[in-house]
Amino acid sequence: xELVKIHECLCDRTxxxxxxxxxxxxxxxxxxxxxxxxxxxxxxxxxxxxRTRGLVTCSREGNWMVYRLEAxxxxxxxxxxxxxxxxxxxxxxxxxxxxxxxxxAPVIASTGPCGCGPAAC
Amino acid sequence: xELVKIHECLCDRTxxxxxxxxxxxxxxxxxxxxxxxxxxxxxxxxxxxxRTRGLVTCSREGNWMVYRLEAxxxxxxxxxxxxxxxxxxxxxxxxxxxxxxxxxAPVIASTGPCGCGPAAC
DNA sequence: TGCGAATATTCTTTAATAGGCATATGAATC
DNA sequence: GATTCATATGCCTATTAAAGAATATTCGCA
Numbered sequence: 001x002e003l004v005k006i007h008e009c010l011c012d013r014t015x016x017x018x019x020x021x022x023x024x025x026x027x028x029x030x031x032x033x034x035x036x037x038x039x040x041x042x043x044x045x046x047x048x049x050x051r052t053r054g055l056v057t058c059s060r061e062g063n064w065m066v067y068r069l070e071a072x073x074x075x076x077x078x079x080x081x082x083x084x085x086x087x088x089x090x091x092x093x094x095x096x097x098x099x100x101x102x103x104x105a106p107v108i109a110s111t112g113p114c115g116c117g118p119a120a121c
Numbered sequence: 122x123e124l125v126k127i128h129e130c131l132c133d134r135t136x137x138x139x140x141x142x143x144x145x146x147x148x149x150x151x152x153x154x155x156x157x158x159x160x161x162x163x164x165x166x167x168x169x170x171x172r173t174r175g176l177v178t179c180s181r182e183g184n185w186m187v188y189r190l191e192a193x194x195x196x197x198x199x200x201x202x203x204x205x206x207x208x209x210x211x212x213x214x215x216x217x218x219x220x221x222x223x224x225x226a227p228v229i230a231s232t233g234p235c236g237c238g239p240a241a242c
Numbered sequence: 243t244g245c246g247a248a249t250a251t252t253c254t255t256t257a258a259t260a261g262g263c264a265t266a267t268g269a270a271t272c
Numbered sequence: 273g274a275t276t277c278a279t280a281t282g283c284c285t286a287t288t289a290a291a292g293a294a295t296a297t298t299c300g301c302a
Binding site: 002003004007008010011012013016075076079080083084086087088090091 | 123124125128129133197204209212
């Protein structure tokens with residue numbers, strides 16, 4: 001994928017936050033809602049955006065849709081995600097997301113990223 | 122500057138190219154025209170865009186405006202520019218720009234980045 | 243002071259984007 | 273089969289952005 005295309009994906013705050021959280025591991029939409037504190041539509045649409053552009057994939061687990069980073073990213077994408085992870089350290093929005101994600105960890109650990117049991121995904 | 126803001130600057134092909142070329146050193150608008158092969162308005166506007174957001178600075182040298190990368194970039198900006206330089210290697214557009222820039226090198230060497238003499242800038 | 247060269251700005255059109263609301267889909271459960 | 277939960281999509285609006293044409297500015301020089 002072209003470099004510009006990647007940056008088009010990265011030039012929206014919500015998408016940056018989604019990708020940043022996904023760097024920690026797969027997650028379902030409802031957990032994204034908890035972590036980002038943003039409405040379902042917003043999250044769902046941006047995930048769809050990222051999916052159609054090949055940055056993330058998703059799989060259905062019962063009622064839940066689990067999103068994860070593309071398994072075989074291009075080197076360019078990989079570089080940019082690494083850069084994101086690095087830069088995000090400095091900004092409160094991202095740190096807050098991570099804090100909420102970690103607070104959610106016990107739940108995720110017991111239910112899996114999709115609430116469907118620890119082994120399922 | 123916020124990470125999103127940086128990415129907003131990077132999500133346009135022309136601006137990516139401008140920054141990528143600037144990583145090689147300062148340059149004036151007319152040389153940018155030669156290197157990118159894009160109309161003056163387009164280049165001038167995008168440079169203004171980058172200037173107002175603090176990614177580049179400029180100084181007048183006679184009739185010429187010499188643009189250069191911000192001298193004291195934030196660590197986040199620095200990381201992203203490094204990433205750009207890295208990724209650009211893989212894409213023909215950027216390589217072509219560099220090729221034309223280097224073909225221009227003798228001119229720049231004899232006139233300076235602004236055509237105003239080698240020592241002036 | 244008037245002209246030409248390099249660059250910037252204004253204006254307009256066109257296209258893309260995000261966001262929200264309402265609604266649709268799809269799976270699970272009763 | 274109806275309901276419910278999780279998620280996706282369609283439609284609408286408001287905002288933003290890019291590009292080009294034309295014009296303005298700023299400087300150097302005759």
